[in-house]
Amino acid sequence: MRMEMKKDIGATNQAVVNNGNFVEEDQEEAVSSFKFSHLLASKDRDFLLSPSGAQVKVSELEGKIVGLLFAANWYPPCRGFTQLLIGIYQELKNNIPQFEIVYVSSDEDLDAFNGFYQNMPWLAIPFSDLETKKALNRKYDVEGIPCLVMLQPDDSKGEATLRDGVELIYRYGVQxxxxxxxxxxxxxxxxxxxxxxxTLANLLANNHRDYVLSHTTGLLTQ
Incomplete structure:
Protein backbone atom coordinates (compact mmCIF):
# COMPACT_ATOMS: atom_id res chain seq x y z
CA MET A 1 0.00 0.00 0.00
CA ARG A 2 1.26 3.47 -0.88
CA MET A 3 -0.02 6.88 0.16
CA GLU A 4 -0.88 9.02 -2.88
CA MET A 5 0.72 12.47 -2.86
CA LYS A 6 -0.66 14.24 -5.92
CA LYS A 7 -0.01 17.87 -5.03
CA ASP A 8 2.50 17.89 -2.20
CA ILE A 9 4.92 15.74 -0.25
CA GLY A 10 3.30 15.94 3.15
CA ALA A 11 2.09 18.59 5.53
CA THR A 12 5.52 20.13 6.03
CA ASN A 13 6.26 20.63 2.37
CA GLN A 14 2.70 21.82 1.70
CA ALA A 15 3.42 24.68 4.10
CA VAL A 16 6.44 25.57 1.96
CA VAL A 17 4.23 25.81 -1.11
CA ASN A 18 1.70 27.92 0.75
CA ASN A 19 4.44 30.31 1.81
CA GLY A 20 5.61 30.64 -1.77
CA ASN A 21 9.10 29.27 -1.13
CA PHE A 22 9.49 27.48 -4.43
CA VAL A 23 12.84 26.09 -5.59
CA GLU A 24 14.87 28.69 -7.42
CA GLU A 25 15.52 28.26 -11.12
CA ASP A 26 19.26 27.67 -10.74
CA GLN A 27 18.59 24.93 -8.19
CA GLU A 28 16.21 23.27 -10.66
CA GLU A 29 19.02 23.29 -13.21
CA ALA A 30 21.38 21.73 -10.68
CA VAL A 31 18.89 18.97 -9.89
CA SER A 32 18.85 18.02 -13.57
CA SER A 33 22.52 17.06 -13.31
CA PHE A 34 23.59 13.48 -12.71
CA LYS A 35 26.16 14.45 -10.09
CA PHE A 36 25.02 13.45 -6.61
CA SER A 37 26.57 16.65 -5.28
CA HIS A 38 24.11 18.57 -7.46
CA LEU A 39 21.16 16.37 -6.60
CA LEU A 40 21.58 16.10 -2.86
CA ALA A 41 23.44 19.25 -1.80
CA SER A 42 22.37 22.89 -1.77
CA LYS A 43 24.02 26.30 -1.88
CA ASP A 44 24.51 26.28 1.87
CA ARG A 45 25.04 22.55 2.47
CA ASP A 46 27.49 20.05 1.00
CA PHE A 47 26.83 17.22 3.45
CA LEU A 48 24.29 14.59 4.48
CA LEU A 49 23.46 13.38 7.96
CA SER A 50 24.69 10.02 9.20
CA PRO A 51 22.93 7.92 11.88
CA SER A 52 25.56 9.03 14.41
CA GLY A 53 24.78 12.68 13.71
CA ALA A 54 28.05 13.24 11.88
CA GLN A 55 28.16 15.09 8.58
CA VAL A 56 29.12 13.08 5.49
CA LYS A 57 30.20 14.94 2.36
CA VAL A 58 27.81 14.39 -0.54
CA SER A 59 30.86 13.97 -2.77
CA GLU A 60 31.57 10.66 -1.02
CA LEU A 61 28.59 9.17 -2.88
CA GLU A 62 30.14 9.70 -6.31
CA GLY A 63 30.67 6.38 -8.05
CA LYS A 64 28.15 4.56 -5.86
CA ILE A 65 24.70 3.12 -6.51
CA VAL A 66 22.34 5.29 -4.47
CA GLY A 67 18.75 4.68 -3.43
CA LEU A 68 16.56 7.66 -2.53
CA LEU A 69 13.98 6.62 0.06
CA PHE A 70 10.93 8.89 0.10
CA ALA A 71 8.95 8.10 3.23
CA ALA A 72 7.40 9.46 6.43
CA ASN A 73 6.89 8.19 9.95
CA TRP A 74 3.16 8.97 9.96
CA TYR A 75 2.28 6.39 7.28
CA PRO A 76 2.36 2.76 8.54
CA PRO A 77 3.39 1.18 5.18
CA CYS A 78 6.50 3.39 5.25
CA ARG A 79 7.43 2.02 8.64
CA GLY A 80 6.89 -1.55 7.48
CA PHE A 81 8.89 -1.14 4.29
CA THR A 82 11.70 0.64 6.13
CA GLN A 83 12.13 -2.32 8.47
CA LEU A 84 12.41 -4.66 5.48
CA LEU A 85 14.83 -2.32 3.71
CA ILE A 86 17.08 -2.11 6.77
CA GLY A 87 17.74 -5.85 6.55
CA ILE A 88 18.44 -5.66 2.81
CA TYR A 89 20.72 -2.66 3.27
CA GLN A 90 22.77 -4.24 6.04
CA GLU A 91 23.21 -7.46 4.07
CA LEU A 92 24.40 -5.56 1.00
CA LYS A 93 26.65 -3.12 2.89
CA ASN A 94 28.47 -6.00 4.58
CA ASN A 95 29.70 -7.11 1.15
CA ILE A 96 29.26 -4.14 -1.18
CA PRO A 97 30.54 -0.78 0.07
CA GLN A 98 29.63 0.96 -3.21
CA PHE A 99 25.97 1.13 -2.24
CA GLU A 100 24.12 3.72 -0.19
CA ILE A 101 20.61 4.91 0.66
CA VAL A 102 19.57 8.49 1.40
CA TYR A 103 16.39 9.27 3.32
CA VAL A 104 14.22 12.04 1.84
CA SER A 105 11.79 12.86 4.62
CA SER A 106 8.15 13.88 4.48
CA ASP A 107 7.83 13.84 8.27
CA GLU A 108 5.60 16.41 9.97
CA ASP A 109 8.24 18.05 12.14
CA LEU A 110 11.80 17.70 13.40
CA ASP A 111 10.85 15.50 16.36
CA ALA A 112 9.03 13.09 14.05
CA PHE A 113 12.00 13.05 11.69
CA ASN A 114 14.46 12.36 14.50
CA GLY A 115 12.28 9.61 15.93
CA PHE A 116 11.97 7.83 12.58
CA TYR A 117 15.51 8.39 11.36
CA GLN A 118 17.17 7.19 14.56
CA ASN A 119 16.36 3.61 13.55
CA MET A 120 17.80 3.93 10.03
CA PRO A 121 21.40 2.88 9.24
CA TRP A 122 21.82 5.08 6.14
CA LEU A 123 22.26 8.76 5.32
CA ALA A 124 19.60 11.48 5.24
CA ILE A 125 18.98 14.95 3.86
CA PRO A 126 18.63 17.32 6.84
CA PHE A 127 15.00 17.88 7.78
CA SER A 128 15.41 21.65 7.46
CA ASP A 129 16.38 21.51 3.76
CA LEU A 130 12.86 21.68 2.38
CA GLU A 131 13.90 23.02 -1.02
CA THR A 132 16.13 20.07 -1.88
CA LYS A 133 13.48 17.59 -0.76
CA LYS A 134 10.81 19.33 -2.81
CA ALA A 135 13.08 19.45 -5.88
CA LEU A 136 13.79 15.71 -5.62
CA ASN A 137 10.10 14.89 -5.27
CA ARG A 138 9.39 16.91 -8.39
CA LYS A 139 12.33 15.54 -10.39
CA TYR A 140 11.34 11.92 -9.78
CA ASP A 141 7.56 12.50 -9.93
CA VAL A 142 6.99 11.07 -6.47
CA GLU A 143 3.23 10.75 -6.09
CA GLY A 144 3.10 8.18 -3.31
CA ILE A 145 5.11 6.86 -0.39
CA PRO A 146 7.00 4.74 0.32
CA CYS A 147 9.00 5.30 -2.85
CA LEU A 148 12.53 4.07 -3.54
CA VAL A 149 14.34 5.54 -6.55
CA MET A 150 17.55 3.73 -7.55
CA LEU A 151 20.26 5.87 -9.17
CA GLN A 152 23.27 4.58 -11.06
CA PRO A 153 26.62 6.43 -11.01
CA ASP A 154 27.54 8.62 -13.98
CA ASP A 155 24.07 8.29 -15.51
CA SER A 156 23.97 11.72 -17.13
CA LYS A 157 20.56 11.31 -18.81
CA GLY A 158 18.83 9.34 -16.07
CA GLU A 159 18.27 6.46 -18.48
CA ALA A 160 19.33 3.87 -15.89
CA THR A 161 17.15 5.24 -13.09
CA LEU A 162 14.66 2.77 -11.62
CA ARG A 163 11.67 4.30 -9.84
CA ASP A 164 10.00 1.11 -8.65
CA GLY A 165 12.56 0.18 -6.00
CA VAL A 166 9.86 -0.64 -3.45
CA GLU A 167 8.42 -3.34 -5.70
CA LEU A 168 11.91 -4.66 -6.48
CA ILE A 169 12.77 -5.01 -2.80
CA TYR A 170 9.49 -6.74 -1.97
CA ARG A 171 9.77 -9.05 -4.97
CA TYR A 172 13.48 -9.88 -5.17
CA GLY A 173 15.23 -8.62 -2.04
CA VAL A 174 19.03 -8.58 -2.28
CA GLN A 175 18.85 -10.44 -5.59
CA THR A 199 6.78 -28.94 -12.04
CA LEU A 200 4.85 -29.88 -8.95
CA ALA A 201 8.13 -29.77 -7.01
CA ASN A 202 9.03 -26.18 -7.85
CA LEU A 203 5.43 -25.07 -7.37
CA LEU A 204 5.36 -26.40 -3.80
CA ALA A 205 8.96 -25.64 -2.75
CA ASN A 206 11.17 -22.57 -2.64
CA ASN A 207 14.83 -21.69 -2.09
CA HIS A 208 14.50 -22.27 1.67
CA ARG A 209 12.22 -25.34 1.79
CA ASP A 210 12.15 -28.64 -0.12
CA TYR A 211 9.41 -30.40 1.87
CA VAL A 212 5.68 -30.33 2.64
CA LEU A 213 3.87 -31.21 5.86
CA SER A 214 2.06 -34.48 6.49
CA HIS A 215 -0.66 -35.12 9.07
CA THR A 216 0.85 -38.49 9.97
CA THR A 217 4.63 -38.32 9.69
CA GLY A 218 5.37 -34.62 9.95
CA LEU A 219 7.70 -33.75 7.06
CA LEU A 220 7.66 -35.22 3.58
CA THR A 221 10.58 -34.42 1.26
CA GLN A 222 9.89 -34.03 -2.42
Missing amino acids: AYPFSKERLEQLHEAEREKLENQ
Whole structure:
Protein backbone atom coordinates (compact mmCIF):
# COMPACT_ATOMS: atom_id res chain seq x y z
CA MET A 1 0.00 0.00 0.00
CA ARG A 2 1.26 3.47 -0.88
CA MET A 3 -0.02 6.88 0.16
CA GLU A 4 -0.88 9.02 -2.88
CA MET A 5 0.72 12.47 -2.86
CA LYS A 6 -0.66 14.24 -5.92
CA LYS A 7 -0.01 17.87 -5.03
CA ASP A 8 2.50 17.89 -2.20
CA ILE A 9 4.92 15.74 -0.25
CA GLY A 10 3.30 15.94 3.15
CA ALA A 11 2.09 18.59 5.53
CA THR A 12 5.52 20.13 6.03
CA ASN A 13 6.26 20.63 2.37
CA GLN A 14 2.70 21.82 1.70
CA ALA A 15 3.42 24.68 4.10
CA VAL A 16 6.44 25.57 1.96
CA VAL A 17 4.23 25.81 -1.11
CA ASN A 18 1.70 27.92 0.75
CA ASN A 19 4.44 30.31 1.81
CA GLY A 20 5.61 30.64 -1.77
CA ASN A 21 9.10 29.27 -1.13
CA PHE A 22 9.49 27.48 -4.43
CA VAL A 23 12.84 26.09 -5.59
CA GLU A 24 14.87 28.69 -7.42
CA GLU A 25 15.52 28.26 -11.12
CA ASP A 26 19.26 27.67 -10.74
CA GLN A 27 18.59 24.93 -8.19
CA GLU A 28 16.21 23.27 -10.66
CA GLU A 29 19.02 23.29 -13.21
CA ALA A 30 21.38 21.73 -10.68
CA VAL A 31 18.89 18.97 -9.89
CA SER A 32 18.85 18.02 -13.57
CA SER A 33 22.52 17.06 -13.31
CA PHE A 34 23.59 13.48 -12.71
CA LYS A 35 26.16 14.45 -10.09
CA PHE A 36 25.02 13.45 -6.61
CA SER A 37 26.57 16.65 -5.28
CA HIS A 38 24.11 18.57 -7.46
CA LEU A 39 21.16 16.37 -6.60
CA LEU A 40 21.58 16.10 -2.86
CA ALA A 41 23.44 19.25 -1.80
CA SER A 42 22.37 22.89 -1.77
CA LYS A 43 24.02 26.30 -1.88
CA ASP A 44 24.51 26.28 1.87
CA ARG A 45 25.04 22.55 2.47
CA ASP A 46 27.49 20.05 1.00
CA PHE A 47 26.83 17.22 3.45
CA LEU A 48 24.29 14.59 4.48
CA LEU A 49 23.46 13.38 7.96
CA SER A 50 24.69 10.02 9.20
CA PRO A 51 22.93 7.92 11.88
CA SER A 52 25.56 9.03 14.41
CA GLY A 53 24.78 12.68 13.71
CA ALA A 54 28.05 13.24 11.88
CA GLN A 55 28.16 15.09 8.58
CA VAL A 56 29.12 13.08 5.49
CA LYS A 57 30.20 14.94 2.36
CA VAL A 58 27.81 14.39 -0.54
CA SER A 59 30.86 13.97 -2.77
CA GLU A 60 31.57 10.66 -1.02
CA LEU A 61 28.59 9.17 -2.88
CA GLU A 62 30.14 9.70 -6.31
CA GLY A 63 30.67 6.38 -8.05
CA LYS A 64 28.15 4.56 -5.86
CA ILE A 65 24.70 3.12 -6.51
CA VAL A 66 22.34 5.29 -4.47
CA GLY A 67 18.75 4.68 -3.43
CA LEU A 68 16.56 7.66 -2.53
CA LEU A 69 13.98 6.62 0.06
CA PHE A 70 10.93 8.89 0.10
CA ALA A 71 8.95 8.10 3.23
CA ALA A 72 7.40 9.46 6.43
CA ASN A 73 6.89 8.19 9.95
CA TRP A 74 3.16 8.97 9.96
CA TYR A 75 2.28 6.39 7.28
CA PRO A 76 2.36 2.76 8.54
CA PRO A 77 3.39 1.18 5.18
CA CYS A 78 6.50 3.39 5.25
CA ARG A 79 7.43 2.02 8.64
CA GLY A 80 6.89 -1.55 7.48
CA PHE A 81 8.89 -1.14 4.29
CA THR A 82 11.70 0.64 6.13
CA GLN A 83 12.13 -2.32 8.47
CA LEU A 84 12.41 -4.66 5.48
CA LEU A 85 14.83 -2.32 3.71
CA ILE A 86 17.08 -2.11 6.77
CA GLY A 87 17.74 -5.85 6.55
CA ILE A 88 18.44 -5.66 2.81
CA TYR A 89 20.72 -2.66 3.27
CA GLN A 90 22.77 -4.24 6.04
CA GLU A 91 23.21 -7.46 4.07
CA LEU A 92 24.40 -5.56 1.00
CA LYS A 93 26.65 -3.12 2.89
CA ASN A 94 28.47 -6.00 4.58
CA ASN A 95 29.70 -7.11 1.15
CA ILE A 96 29.26 -4.14 -1.18
CA PRO A 97 30.54 -0.78 0.07
CA GLN A 98 29.63 0.96 -3.21
CA PHE A 99 25.97 1.13 -2.24
CA GLU A 100 24.12 3.72 -0.19
CA ILE A 101 20.61 4.91 0.66
CA VAL A 102 19.57 8.49 1.40
CA TYR A 103 16.39 9.27 3.32
CA VAL A 104 14.22 12.04 1.84
CA SER A 105 11.79 12.86 4.62
CA SER A 106 8.15 13.88 4.48
CA ASP A 107 7.83 13.84 8.27
CA GLU A 108 5.60 16.41 9.97
CA ASP A 109 8.24 18.05 12.14
CA LEU A 110 11.80 17.70 13.40
CA ASP A 111 10.85 15.50 16.36
CA ALA A 112 9.03 13.09 14.05
CA PHE A 113 12.00 13.05 11.69
CA ASN A 114 14.46 12.36 14.50
CA GLY A 115 12.28 9.61 15.93
CA PHE A 116 11.97 7.83 12.58
CA TYR A 117 15.51 8.39 11.36
CA GLN A 118 17.17 7.19 14.56
CA ASN A 119 16.36 3.61 13.55
CA MET A 120 17.80 3.93 10.03
CA PRO A 121 21.40 2.88 9.24
CA TRP A 122 21.82 5.08 6.14
CA LEU A 123 22.26 8.76 5.32
CA ALA A 124 19.60 11.48 5.24
CA ILE A 125 18.98 14.95 3.86
CA PRO A 126 18.63 17.32 6.84
CA PHE A 127 15.00 17.88 7.78
CA SER A 128 15.41 21.65 7.46
CA ASP A 129 16.38 21.51 3.76
CA LEU A 130 12.86 21.68 2.38
CA GLU A 131 13.90 23.02 -1.02
CA THR A 132 16.13 20.07 -1.88
CA LYS A 133 13.48 17.59 -0.76
CA LYS A 134 10.81 19.33 -2.81
CA ALA A 135 13.08 19.45 -5.88
CA LEU A 136 13.79 15.71 -5.62
CA ASN A 137 10.10 14.89 -5.27
CA ARG A 138 9.39 16.91 -8.39
CA LYS A 139 12.33 15.54 -10.39
CA TYR A 140 11.34 11.92 -9.78
CA ASP A 141 7.56 12.50 -9.93
CA VAL A 142 6.99 11.07 -6.47
CA GLU A 143 3.23 10.75 -6.09
CA GLY A 144 3.10 8.18 -3.31
CA ILE A 145 5.11 6.86 -0.39
CA PRO A 146 7.00 4.74 0.32
CA CYS A 147 9.00 5.30 -2.85
CA LEU A 148 12.53 4.07 -3.54
CA VAL A 149 14.34 5.54 -6.55
CA MET A 150 17.55 3.73 -7.55
CA LEU A 151 20.26 5.87 -9.17
CA GLN A 152 23.27 4.58 -11.06
CA PRO A 153 26.62 6.43 -11.01
CA ASP A 154 27.54 8.62 -13.98
CA ASP A 155 24.07 8.29 -15.51
CA SER A 156 23.97 11.72 -17.13
CA LYS A 157 20.56 11.31 -18.81
CA GLY A 158 18.83 9.34 -16.07
CA GLU A 159 18.27 6.46 -18.48
CA ALA A 160 19.33 3.87 -15.89
CA THR A 161 17.15 5.24 -13.09
CA LEU A 162 14.66 2.77 -11.62
CA ARG A 163 11.67 4.30 -9.84
CA ASP A 164 10.00 1.11 -8.65
CA GLY A 165 12.56 0.18 -6.00
CA VAL A 166 9.86 -0.64 -3.45
CA GLU A 167 8.42 -3.34 -5.70
CA LEU A 168 11.91 -4.66 -6.48
CA ILE A 169 12.77 -5.01 -2.80
CA TYR A 170 9.49 -6.74 -1.97
CA ARG A 171 9.77 -9.05 -4.97
CA TYR A 172 13.48 -9.88 -5.17
CA GLY A 173 15.23 -8.62 -2.04
CA VAL A 174 19.03 -8.58 -2.28
CA GLN A 175 18.85 -10.44 -5.59
CA ALA A 176 17.77 -7.17 -7.23
CA TYR A 177 21.24 -5.67 -6.73
CA PRO A 178 22.75 -3.74 -8.54
CA PHE A 179 19.24 -2.43 -9.28
CA SER A 180 19.99 -1.94 -12.95
CA LYS A 181 17.63 -2.42 -15.87
CA GLU A 182 19.87 -5.24 -17.09
CA ARG A 183 19.58 -7.03 -13.74
CA LEU A 184 15.83 -6.50 -13.74
CA GLU A 185 15.56 -8.10 -17.17
CA GLN A 186 17.63 -11.08 -15.95
CA LEU A 187 15.24 -11.58 -13.04
CA HIS A 188 12.22 -11.31 -15.32
CA GLU A 189 13.75 -13.84 -17.71
CA ALA A 190 14.41 -16.25 -14.85
CA GLU A 191 10.77 -15.94 -13.81
CA ARG A 192 9.59 -16.61 -17.36
CA GLU A 193 11.79 -19.71 -17.60
CA LYS A 194 10.49 -20.95 -14.26
CA LEU A 195 6.90 -20.58 -15.42
CA GLU A 196 7.64 -22.39 -18.67
CA ASN A 197 9.29 -25.29 -16.82
CA GLN A 198 6.98 -25.64 -13.88
CA THR A 199 6.78 -28.94 -12.04
CA LEU A 200 4.85 -29.88 -8.95
CA ALA A 201 8.13 -29.77 -7.01
CA ASN A 202 9.03 -26.18 -7.85
CA LEU A 203 5.43 -25.07 -7.37
CA LEU A 204 5.36 -26.40 -3.80
CA ALA A 205 8.96 -25.64 -2.75
CA ASN A 206 11.17 -22.57 -2.64
CA ASN A 207 14.83 -21.69 -2.09
CA HIS A 208 14.50 -22.27 1.67
CA ARG A 209 12.22 -25.34 1.79
CA ASP A 210 12.15 -28.64 -0.12
CA TYR A 211 9.41 -30.40 1.87
CA VAL A 212 5.68 -30.33 2.64
CA LEU A 213 3.87 -31.21 5.86
CA SER A 214 2.06 -34.48 6.49
CA HIS A 215 -0.66 -35.12 9.07
CA THR A 216 0.85 -38.49 9.97
CA THR A 217 4.63 -38.32 9.69
CA GLY A 218 5.37 -34.62 9.95
CA LEU A 219 7.70 -33.75 7.06
CA LEU A 220 7.66 -35.22 3.58
CA THR A 221 10.58 -34.42 1.26
CA GLN A 222 9.89 -34.03 -2.42
